Amino acid sequence: MPFLDLAAQQAEITDEVLPVWQKQFTSAAFIGGSEVAAFEDEFATYLGVDHVVGVGNGTDALELAYRAVGIGPGDEVIIPANTFIATAEAVTRIGAVPVLVDVDEHLLLDVSAVAAAITDRTRAVVPVHLYGQTADVRALETIAAQHDLVIVEDAAQAQGASSTDGHAGAMTRIAATSFYPGKNLGAAGDAGAVMTNDDDAASFVRSYAAHGSTVKYVHDRAGANSRLDALQAPVLRAKLRRLDKWNSARRTAAERYESLLAGFSGVRLPVPRPGNEDVWHLYVIQVDDRDRVLTDLTTAGIGAAIHYPVPLHLTPAYAHLGYRRGEFPVAEAAAQTILSLPMFPHITHDQQEMVAAGLAKSLGGAS
Ligand SMILES: Cc1ncc(COP(=O)(O)O)c(C=O)c1O
Numbered sequence: 001m002p003f004l005d006l007a008a009q010q011a012e013i014t015d016e017v018l019p020v021w022q023k024q025f026t027s028a029a030f031i032g033g034s035e036v037a038a039f040e041d042e043f044a045t046y047l048g049v050d051h052v053v054g055v056g057n058g059t060d061a062l063e064l065a066y067r068a069v070g071i072g073p074g075d076e077v078i079i080p081a082n083t084f085i086a087t088a089e090a091v092t093r094i095g096a097v098p099v100l101v102d103v104d105e106h107l108l109l110d111v112s113a114v115a116a117a118i119t120d121r122t123r124a125v126v127p128v129h130l131y132g133q134t135a136d137v138r139a140l141e142t143i144a145a146q147h148d149l150v151i152v153e154d155a156a157q158a159q160g161a162s163s164t165d166g167h168a169g170a171m172t173r174i175a176a177t178s179f180y181p182g183k184n185l186g187a188a189g190d191a192g193a194v195m196t197n198d199d200d201a202a203s204f205v206r207s208y209a210a211h212g213s214t215v216k217y218v219h220d221r222a223g224a225n226s227r228l229d230a231l232q233a234p235v236l237r238a239k240l241r242r243l244d245k246w247n248s249a250r251r252t253a254a255e256r257y258e259s260l261l262a263g264f265s266g267v268r269l270p271v272p273r274p275g276n277e278d279v280w281h282l283y284v285i286q287v288d289d290r291d292r293v294l295t296d297l298t299t300a301g302i303g304a305a306i307h308y309p310v311p312l313h314l315t316p317a318y319a320h321l322g323y324r325r326g327e328f329p330v331a332e333a334a335a336q337t338i339l340s341l342p343m344f345p346h347i348t349h350d351q352q353e354m355v356a357a358g359l360a361k362s363l364g365g366a367s
Helices: 007-027 034-047 058-068 086-093 111-117 137-147 199-208 232-261 290-299 316-321 329-337 349-363
Strands: 051-055 076-080 097-101 122-125 150-154 174-178 192-196 213-215 283-287 338-341
Touching: 007 232, 034 051, 034 192, 034 232, 051 058, 051 199, 058 086, 058 150, 058 174, 058 192, 058 199, 076 086, 086 097, 097 111, 097 316, 111 137, 122 137, 137 150, 192 199, 199 213, 232 283, 232 349, 283 290, 283 329, 290 338, 290 349, 329 338
Parallel strands: 076 097, 076 122, 122 150, 150 174
Antiparallel strands: 051 192, 174 192, 283 338
């Protein structure tokens, strides 16, 4: 019972993708081209944004989005303590400083903690739409307007998620996403994108990601090489056509877990934020004695994982930021109890029952 099985997704799209790959291969259309442009247009239409700029991966997408809104060396960027390290890496790669805040009961950025983290160097705040949920962008907007901050969404884990604020990745001036293969909209390799309604930001990202040029060998600035691989575009186009169907299958699977695990003493089920249309990138329960439960599941051949075992402020890579244990109690406590169960669109009822049985055995029987 794998944690993530992408084989069924690949099988569904094989007949659409292979002929396009063959054409790209024989015509050597590897960089840019009509497939990339078509995917960017289709994803922009799906999200309802003016521009999608495909780039090399989600970390680059975040870095490019930060750069596009003018964040630079010495600026402070507020991010949640519970997120994948890339949210912070993209900040430090441009010489800016990640300023961490705790998370709320949904393990999303705690908006009520943001104001206290603002200094005169703060330029941006990053709501991370973690686990397939959407963070509370509307509540952030008031604070951002008061302090002249840019909101940059990290939508890597939430393709297709929405709330009353709109689609994840389309709620604010600029957003970044990842198409890492395991994401809800995943490529067959690394890929990412920046989404924005800001024409200047879109032009900046497109040129910066192409060595700072819009005309070949004319470089307005020293940029980077981070383009969406043309071979990924047909995969993303085929998967985008199925994204809503697959997200709805994830919702059904989440409901099944909810009924299978109801009444398991010691298991705390995820509670989506009100108004949030969760796309269940991950199904994260909380259990005491989590490490033993994880070992039991692994021994029983059931894939499970932890997202994330160490909050950013306790990660060796960011020790130099000077945070101490105890500063972000919700993130720290969650890191001891969170457990991600297998979740993917084609997971079967039998597989979910196997997960529930494994959990019951580990917990000493369910009531
Ligand atoms: C929340 C979050 N942000 C950023 C990233 C970075 O994306 P990538 O792995 O494509 O660089 C990821 C992906 O793993 C992620 O989960």
